[in-house]
Amino acid sequence: MGKGKTYRWGYIAPDGEFVIDPVFYEAADFHDGLAAVRIEYLRGYIDMSGNFAIPLMFQFAGDFDDGMACVMTDDKWGYIGTDGKYLIDPVFDKAEPLHDGIAMVTVDGKYGFIDRSGRYVAEPVYDFAGEYHDGLARVMAGGVFGYIDRSGNYVIEPVYPWAADFKDGKAIVKSGDRYGCIDTKGNFVIEPTFKSSNDLVENQNGVPVPSPVFHDGLAPCDDGGKFGYINEAGEVVIPAKYSVAEAFHDGLARVKTGANGKWSYIRPDGKPAFKQKFADAKDFHHGIARVMTIVEEDGE
Secondary structure (H helix, E strand, O other): OEEEEEEEEEEEOOOOOEEEEEEEOEEOOOEOOEEEEEEOOEEEEEOOOOOEEEEEEEOEEOOOEOOEEEEEEOOEEEEEOOOOOEEEEEEEOEEOOOEOOEEEEEEOOEEEEEEOOOOEEEEEEEOEEEEEEOOEEEEEEOOEEEEEOOOOOEEEEEEEOEEOOOEOOEEEEEEOOEEEEEEOOOOEEEEEEEOOHHHHHHHOOOOOOOOOOOEOOEEEEEEOOEEEEEEOOOOEEEEEEEOEEOOOEOOEEEEEOOOOOOEEEEOOOOOEOOOOOEOEEOOOEOOEEEEEEEEEEEEO
16 A cells, blocks of 8 residues: 545645644535535534534535525435435425525426425426526526526516526626627617627626725735735735735735736735645635645555
C-alpha cells in the first residue's frame, strides 16, 4: 500500500485553519446549520462541528431551506426535515429546492409545483418551468411560454416562443422573431424590436444595468481584465492585480492570481488574510468557508 494524492473538501475558519477536516468528495455550504456532503457514492449532512447529523444514505442531497431539503433515494426524489425523516415522500422523478415556499418537481417528464405540504399548486402538466420570481413562474405548454401565479393560474397567457424569468419586475420575451421586455402584467415596457435577447440586455434600453454589489463597503472592479476593489465612492482601494476577485463576505474575499493559480483570501486592506492557498474555495458565511485541498490517501 502506498500514499496517493487526491482532492478533498473541508471547512476553514477565518484564520485559514481547518475546523472540519478535508475528507469529503463533495461539500456544500451550511444552511439551517447543516451542510450536504458526499463520501464515495452516498450523501448525508454534517453539522457545524463536522459531526454527521443525517447519515450518508442519499444518492443526492440538496441544501436545506427553512427546515426542508430535497433528496434522492432509489432514483426518486422527496423532501426531508433536519432530523432526516421524510416530510414529503420520494415520489418525484426530479425535485428542486424550495424557493419562497414553492418547489418545482417533475413527474413523467412534466413539470409542476408543490408547496411545503407536498400539495400541488400547479399540476405537472408543463413541458418546462422556471422558478418563481416576482410572484410569477414561466411555464411552457404546447411550445409557447406564459407565466403563472402561486396558485397555478395564468397571469400572462402562453403566447411567447421564448421567455426568461422575471427580475426586478421585468422579463425578456420573444414575440414573433424579435425580443422585447414585459412587466408583470404582460405589457411591453420595451417593444420587441431586438434581434436577440443579448442585444436587448447589452443596449440597456430600459433594462436595469447591474451595479457593483458592495459587501463590507467594497465591490470588485474590472480594469482591463484585471480585478481589484472600489469603495462606495468609486475610489480604487485595492489595486487591480487579480485574475479573479469575488465579493467580500464576513470581512474576507477570495481572489486568484493567474489563470491556473490557487485561491487565497484577502482582508479589506488588501493584505493576505493568511498564507494558505487552495485548489478551490468558496465565500465565508457565518465564520466558516468550504475549500478544496490536496490530501494524501492510502492506495494500492
